[in-house]
Amino acid sequence: xxxxxxxxxxxxxxxxxxxxxxxxxxxxxxxxxxxxxxxxxxxxxxxxxxxxxxxxxxxxxxxxxxxxxxxxxxxxxxxxxxxxxxxxxxxxxxxxxxxxxxxxxxxxxxxxxxxxxxxxxxxxxxxxxxxxxxxxxxxxxxxxxxxxxxxxxxxxxxxxxxxxxxxxxxxxxxxxxxxxxxxxxxxxxxxxxxxxxxxxxxxxxxxxxxxxxxxxxxxxxxxxxxxxxxxxxxxxxxxxxxxxxxxxxxxxxxxxxxxxxxxxxxxxxxxxxxxxxxxxxxxxxxx
Amino acid sequence: xxxxxxxxxxxxxxxxxxxxxxxxxxxxxxxxxxxxxxxxxxxxxxxxxxxxxxxxxxxxxxxxxxxxxxxxxxxxxxxxxxxxxxxxxxxxxxxxxxxxxxxxxxxxxxxxxxxxxxxxxxxxxxxxxxxxxxxxxxxxxxxxxxxxxxxxxxxxxxxxxxxxxxxxxxxxxxxxxxxxxxxxxxxxxxxxxxxxxxxxxxxxxxxxxxxxxxxxxxxxxxxxxxxxxxxxxxxxxxxxxxxxxxxxxxxxxxxxxxxxxxxxxxxxxxxxxxxxxxxxxxxxxxxxxxxxxxxxxxxxxxxxxxx
Numbered sequence: 001x002x003x004x005x006x007x008x009x010x011x012x013x014x015x016x017x018x019x020x021x022x023x024x025x026x027x028x029x030x031x032x033x034x035x036x037x038x039x040x041x042x043x044x045x046x047x048x049x050x051x052x053x054x055x056x057x058x059x060x061x062x063x064x065x066x067x068x069x070x071x072x073x074x075x076x077x078x079x080x081x082x083x084x085x086x087x088x089x090x091x092x093x094x095x096x097x098x099x100x101x102x103x104x105x106x107x108x109x110x111x112x113x114x115x116x117x118x119x120x121x122x123x124x125x126x127x128x129x130x131x132x133x134x135x136x137x138x139x140x141x142x143x144x145x146x147x148x149x150x151x152x153x154x155x156x157x158x159x160x161x162x163x164x165x166x167x168x169x170x171x172x173x174x175x176x177x178x179x180x181x182x183x184x185x186x187x188x189x190x191x192x193x194x195x196x197x198x199x200x201x202x203x204x205x206x207x208x209x210x211x212x213x214x215x216x217x218x219x220x221x222x223x224x225x226x227x228x229x230x231x232x233x234x235x236x237x238x239x240x241x242x243x244x245x246x247x248x249x250x251x252x253x254x255x256x257x258x259x260x261x262x263x264x265x266x267x268x269x270x271x272x273x274x275x276x277x278x279x280x281x282x283x284x285x286x287x
Numbered sequence: 288x289x290x291x292x293x294x295x296x297x298x299x300x301x302x303x304x305x306x307x308x309x310x311x312x313x314x315x316x317x318x319x320x321x322x323x324x325x326x327x328x329x330x331x332x333x334x335x336x337x338x339x340x341x342x343x344x345x346x347x348x349x350x351x352x353x354x355x356x357x358x359x360x361x362x363x364x365x366x367x368x369x370x371x372x373x374x375x376x377x378x379x380x381x382x383x384x385x386x387x388x389x390x391x392x393x394x395x396x397x398x399x400x401x402x403x404x405x406x407x408x409x410x411x412x413x414x415x416x417x418x419x420x421x422x423x424x425x426x427x428x429x430x431x432x433x434x435x436x437x438x439x440x441x442x443x444x445x446x447x448x449x450x451x452x453x454x455x456x457x458x459x460x461x462x463x464x465x466x467x468x469x470x471x472x473x474x475x476x477x478x479x480x481x482x483x484x485x486x487x488x489x490x491x492x493x494x495x496x497x498x499x500x501x502x503x504x505x506x507x508x509x510x511x512x513x514x515x516x517x518x519x520x521x522x523x524x525x526x527x528x529x530x531x532x533x534x535x536x537x538x539x540x541x542x543x544x545x546x547x548x549x550x551x552x553x554x555x556x557x558x559x560x561x562x563x564x565x566x567x568x569x570x571x572x573x574x575x576x577x578x579x580x581x582x583x584x585x586x587x588x589x590x591x592x593x594x
Contacts, residue, residue: 024403031397032412035419035470037440038430045433053439092326100323107316115320117587122331124524124583126531128552129575132559132568133334133341156330159323188319217423219534235425239538250433257426268421 042254051251065255074237075259081147082233082260085222086215089151089158093211094204096155097162102192104163105170106178116167122160131224138225145227154221158211165210169203170196209271213264234260335576342570347563354566361570371571373546374554378530381465381550386529389469391522394476398484399510401477413477420474428538431467432456435539460540460548467535472528476521483517484510516589523586530579551575 037055045051046065048058069075104112134153135144143149173196181191197204219235226232229240238256342361346354365371397416401409419427434440435455442452455463487510495505511518533552536542542549542557549557551571559568 020403021405024400025405025408027400028397028404028408028412031393031400032408032415035412035415035473038434038470039415039418041433041440042426042430053433053436054443055440096323096326099319099321102319103317104320109313109317111317120590121580121583121587122327124527124579124586125335126527126552126575126579128531128533129555129572129579130331130334130338132555132565132572133338134330135559136341136346136565136569137334137337152326153330156326159327159331163323188316192319213421217425219423219425219537223534235423235534238425238429253429257429261422261426264421264423265418268417 042257045251045254046258048251051249051254053250065249065251066259068249069252069256069259075234075256077230078232078234078237079260081231082216082235085147085151085154085233086212088148089155089215090208090212092151092155093158093162094166094208096159097166097207098192098197098204100163101166101170102188102196104167106175116164119160119163123164127157128220131220135224144225145231147226147231150222150225153225154215154218157221158214162207162211165207166203169200169207172203173199206271209267213267216264338569338573338576341566342573344566346566346569357566361567362574364567365570365574370546370549371554374549374551374571377461377548378550380461381468381532382526382529384462385465385468385472386525387522389465390472390476390525390529391518393469393473394521395480397473397477398480401481402484416477417474419470420472422471424471424534425538427471428467428535431463431470431535432539435463435467456540457544460544464536464539464548467539468529468532471535472525475528476525479517479521480514483514487513519589520586523582523589527579527582527586530575530582 041055044055044058047061047063048056049062049064050059051065104116138144138149138153143152177199178191178195181195186194217235219239222233223236223239226236229237232240234256238253238260341354343356343358344354345357345360397412401413404412422430432439436442437452437454437456441455445452453459491509491513492505495509500508531552532550533556536548536550536553537556540548542553546554552575555568555571555575557568558564558571
């Protein structure tokens with residue numbers, strides 16, 4: 001986590017510094033407790049076959065909820081759908097963003113800056129608002145209820161931010177090595193593929209992981225564009241789960257939620273360990 | 288350096304080259320931009336343009352062919368529609384409570400406290416808050432539904448403290464979803480403000496301290512002015528994020544009971560799909576886009592000053 005270091009409490013009597021620290025600790029612990037409560041419910045309920053809506057210790061903790069949801073219909077098919085849709089879309093986004101970032105980062109033109117500003121502008125638009133015409137459009141061109149159509153739209157929706165991030169990372173790669181490749185007669189795509197992208201490996205990883213995380217958690221887009229149950233990704237299938245079953249099995253739902261959330265938590269931890277947790281902000285704030 | 292030399296050399300040669308060749312080189316240079324641009328035009332700009340068209344028609348979900356141009360009727364209808372006005376008010380409440388007051392202020396407070404707290408507490412709190420942020424939207428909606436439900440954790444806690452329990456999702460649905468959004472979104476502000484506070488030079492704070500400025504005065508006269516740019520950026524991004532929240536509200540209340548937590552995105556969905564009024568729903572979407580575009584433009588201006 002990129003949390004700043006505490007300033008050394010110089011020129012303070014130790015007792016006052018300690019008191020301040022204790023107060024800060026107490027405040028933070030209170031906040032942590034409040035934030036943790038729903039998460040604690042999720043974990044405890046997943047192990048409780050008689051889970052209710054409130055936090056309580058399971059009488060006899062068991063993994064039964066997990067084994068109950070680990071079926072093709074409930075878990076594996078939706079997770080596989082999520083993987084196909086989000087994986088494909090991430091690949092498309094990363095490839096397009098890397099290609100687009102290259103001229104924007106390397107060449108000068110009157111037209112680069114307006115393009116980048118438009119891209120930045122697009123990152124801010126509320127995508128939710130576009131979904132009604134996208135639905136109408138998808139019905140017209142027969143892309144509705146197809147996983148690749150959904151992936152195409154997800155990729156496009158993430159593209160502005162991915163280009164912006166990618167461009168910022170690419171700007172950090174010095175031009176010298178690239179020029180050596182140019183003199184050796186390499187074409188632009190050879191330089192991009194063999195010189196620039198390997199040098200900005202961690203940057204590409206950040207873009208890919210961030211894109212994947214956003215898509216994995218996206219509910220509205222697949223909710224609108226996919227109809228048949230066997231195509232739904234986990235983000236939507238979880239919803240039909242607690243929307244339509246009369247008596248909700250909260251324990252099983254919690255277990256499924258944990259299974260569905262695990263990939264994003266693991267990916268986030270992996271990336272934030274390597275690059276410092278605020279990675280997602282780099283592109284947004286840098287300007 | 289070498290880059291500049293190569294560029295001048297290239298430019299010196301170009302006047303001799305045929306203009307057609309120059310255009311071709313330039314096209315080739317910018318060709319990598321094509322795939323992304325095509326996708327953006329087809330699936331983002333296209334729908335936005337289509338949005339502008341349908342918003343002025345009476346398109347319905349069934350019978351596309353019968354759609355006809357109705358001018359500003361959808362917009363006139365919207366401004367006269369109490370349900371629309373209700374959605375606007377609720378969106379304002381939702382945005383102000385959860386983004387402006389909640390995420391922003393709480394994020395700043397947490398970031399500030401973290402600078403003083405001991406290391407284990409700092410990591411623990413950071414991890415918890417960030418975990419809430421990383422969870423998929425629909426899982427967040429689901430766990431917060433159980434937290435605020437009539438027989439949920441919040442009421443159990445209130446019971447322990449001998450405070451009156453409430454059916455939060457029924458009596459104060461918009462506040463419940465606002466708090467849910469605070470729970471989910473505070474990590475972003477916290478990270479931005481942690482970075483911003485870390486960027487304040489130590490000497491400035493220390494000399495103010497030596498001059499005898501108290502905590503509140505230091506905050507008001509030194510800390511806040513020094514991080515005002517981060518505040519602007521953060522407020523803007525939070526607001527835009529909050530404007531388009533759908534899944535969280537849908538999972539917790541579906542906009543209800545009645546329409547008492549129906550913000551604009553939920554209202555748009557309700558009109559366009561549940562009531563099949565695509566034209567009207569799109570007009571609402573267009574208004575939402577316009578508000579978003581306005582914020583985005585302000586955001587760009589803020590950044591431009593910086594660049």
